[in-house]
Amino acid sequence: MKSVNEFIKAKVKGEKISTVTCYDFWSAKIINESDVDAILVVDSSAMVMHGFETTINAKVVMMCYHVDVVKRAATSKFIIADIPFLEHKKGIENLFQSVDKLLKAGANAIKLEGVDGNLDIIKELTQSGIPVMGHIGLTPQSINKIGGYIIQGKDDNFSEKIFNEALKLQSAGCFYIVLELIPSHLAKEISINLSIPTIGIGAGLETYGQVLVLHDLLGFNKDFNPKFV
Numbered sequence: 001m002k003s004v005n006e007f008i009k010a011k012v013k014g015e016k017i018s019t020v021t022c023y024d025f026w027s028a029k030i031i032n033e034s035d036v037d038a039i040l041v042v043d044s045s046a047m048v049m050h051g052f053e054t055t056i057n058a059k060v061v062m063m064c065y066h067v068d069v070v071k072r073a074a075t076s077k078f079i080i081a082d083i084p085f086l087e088h089k090k091g092i093e094n095l096f097q098s099v100d101k102l103l104k105a106g107a108n109a110i111k112l113e114g115v116d117g118n119l120d121i122i123k124e125l126t127q128s129g130i131p132v133m134g135h136i137g138l139t140p141q142s143i144n145k146i147g148g149y150i151i152q153g154k155d156d157n158f159s160e161k162i163f164n165e166a167l168k169l170q171s172a173g174c175f176y177i178v179l180e181l182i183p184s185h186l187a188k189e190i191s192i193n194l195s196i197p198t199i200g201i202g203a204g205l206e207t208y209g210q211v212l213v214l215h216d217l218l219g220f221n222k223d224f225n226p227k228f229v
Helices: 004-013 025-032 060-073 092-105 119-127 140-146 156-172 184-193
Strands: 017-021 038-041 078-082 109-113 132-137 176-180 198-201 209-212
Touching: 025 060, 038 060, 060 078, 060 092, 092 109, 092 119, 109 119, 119 132, 119 156, 132 156, 156 176, 156 184, 176 184, 184 198
Parallel strands: 017 038, 017 209, 038 078, 078 109, 109 132, 132 176, 176 198, 198 209
Antiparallel strands: none
16 A cells, blocks of 8 residues: 555656545455555545535545445555535534544545635644645535536636645645646646645646546446546
């Protein structure tokens, strides 16, 4: 199993990092026997596995269930679990209880979407010894505000905002940052200027890693086929 330090070293060495989402035992077993570096057990499970229209319906108990199942099969993979929508806005004590449940279910790190209002929370988590992955660009938990699954950071002002967000997440202690649906030139600029690795989904080829939803990768949904897959 890779460690946080090994992910950071991979960036220094110029080694690419591969990650896929996973929510169940059978796919986790297959991934465990592959060269994939890490598994994301994310809130898209609400959509892929439970049929909801957005990720907002994910709950801690749902995430813990999927982490637990995946961990039983993927014993040699680094597992990152999502903090569900608004869970980090219910007070730091509640957040730590939720993170504690996810880690005890089998997660090695947690992922937190967005930057505004989250930096102090991320610092508290990382200073407590909890690895945190950041997530900027398109943040699906904010889909009602964003208005759709559309590319972020096209204009200069928004592009600069996303670039600065990446720097802030690094300063807050994140070991890794997801760049979702942003222009490839912006993803490249961010990736070059950070000392921690970036992982892209719909962000071009210039990030230090790629992440895909396993079901998209395998083409299970004929009605949804993102061109970046």
